[in-house]
Amino acid sequence: MTLFRNVVFIAALAGLCAGIVLAALQSFATVPLILQAETFENAGEAAPHDHGTPAAGEQAAASHSHDHDEEGWAPADGFERFFYTAAANALSGIGFGLVLLAVSELSGGISSWRNGLFWGFAGFAVFTLAPGLGLPPELPAMPAADLASRQVWWVGTVIATAAGLWLIAFRKSLPLAALGVALIVLPHVIGAPQPESHDSPVPADLHHSFVVAVTITNLVFWLVLGAVAGMIRSRFLGQPALRGSFA
Amino acid sequence: MNTVTTTLGADVTSASKFMQLAMAGLLGVFVVGFLGFSHMEVVHNAGHDYRHSLAFPCH
Numbered sequence: 332m333t334l335f336r337n338v339v340f341i342a343a344l345a346g347l348c349a350g351i352v353l354a355a356l357q358s359f360a361t362v363p364l365i366l367q368a369e370t371f372e373n374a375g376e377a378a379p380h381d382h383g384t385p386a387a388g389e390q391a392a393a394s395h396s397h398d399h400d401e402e403g404w405a406p407a408d409g410f411e412r413f414f415y416t417a418a419a420n421a422l423s424g425i426g427f428g429l430v431l432l433a434v435s436e437l438s439g440g441i442s443s444w445r446n447g448l449f450w451g452f453a454g455f456a457v458f459t460l461a462p463g464l465g466l467p468p469e470l471p472a473m474p475a476a477d478l479a480s481r482q483v484w485w486v487g488t489v490i491a492t493a494a495g496l497w498l499i500a501f502r503k504s505l506p507l508a509a510l511g512v513a514l515i516v517l518p519h520v521i522g523a524p525q526p527e528s529h530d531s532p533v534p535a536d537l538h539h540s541f542v543v544a545v546t547i548t549n550l551v552f553w554l555v556l557g558a559v560a561g562m563i564r565s566r567f568l569g570q571p572a573l574r575g576s577f578a
Numbered sequence: 579m580n581t582v583t584t585t586l587g588a589d590v591t592s593a594s595k596f597m598q599l600a601m602a603g604l605l606g607v608f609v610v611g612f613l614g615f616s617h618m619e620v621v622h623n624a625g626h627d628y629r630h631s632l633a634f635p636c637h
Contacts, residue, residue: 334595335601338602339602339605342606357631361631365627403623404619405626406623415628416626416628419613419624422609422613423609423610423613423614423632425606425609426607426610427606427610428606429606429609430603430606430607432599432606433600433606434603436595459632459633466635468631469630470630471637475635475637478617478635478636481635482615545630545631545633548631549632549633
């Protein structure tokens with residue numbers, strides 16, 4: 332179990348670094364926008380917003396269903412809320428790090444911090460870019476389709492994009508590369524579940540700023556994760572296996 | 579996965595290596611899945627800003 336232990340250790344170190352960086356970036360890039368959107372959400376609850384049609388109004392009301400006061404424990408605003416956000420980021424950094432390390436070790440290992448940057452770009456494309464095209468980052472108070480169906484599309488898109496990139500990067504075959512491209516395109520041909528109406532009390536420019544902030548902060552997260560993993564990997568696992576690679 | 583490991587050289591093709599990496603990967607999937615996808619109210623509320631900031635489907 333030496334390999335397992337070492338992989339967990341590298342993932343924990345790289346994940347903590349990247350998760351803490353991400354939490355710091357979020358605290359001024361994304362969280363203020365979430366708080367701003369919640370003011371629309373709360374305003375909508377105090378005086379129900381007229382969305383023009385009753386159906387759209389009901390759907391928007393349904394999307395408000397996470398009111399913290401009515402649904403059990405939630406961290407208090409301020410430090411406690413930041414603490415839980417930061418903890419979730421650090422833990423998920425370790426989780427993403429484990430996935431990145433497992434896949435990269437099966438493909439020969441990340442050889443350097445620079446090689447790690449390419450792995451980071453791949454992780455960003457798989458976990459942020461591809462699912463974000465069909466399901467852009469949402470703010471509170473925005474309408475959305477059924478949660479379970481969006482989660483299924485999200486997971487399917489991540490798997491198809493990862494498989495597609497892997498075929499392109501590691502199988503030196505034109506037909507398999509073409510299959511890889513097809514796998515990456517497929518989820519977007521199927522299309523992500525969308526709400527019946529996009530009517531939202533959240534201003535479009537606020538949402539646009541949020542999409543940019545989420546995408547860029549996640550890019551930095553993945554680049555830090557990949558680079559740190561590449562930097563410390565050879566200290567624990569020795570030199571990576573020789574093979575032709577893309578970087 | 580034999581088709582993968584054959585490209586890595588004979589010394590690293592053991593099933594044990596694959597099993598250990600698979601366990602590490604599954605552990606990571608479990609951690610991320612729990613943080614980002616759990617329908618438990620407490621997990622949702624604690625990780626609310628995190629979920630929005632990572633663009634996980636939320637609400």
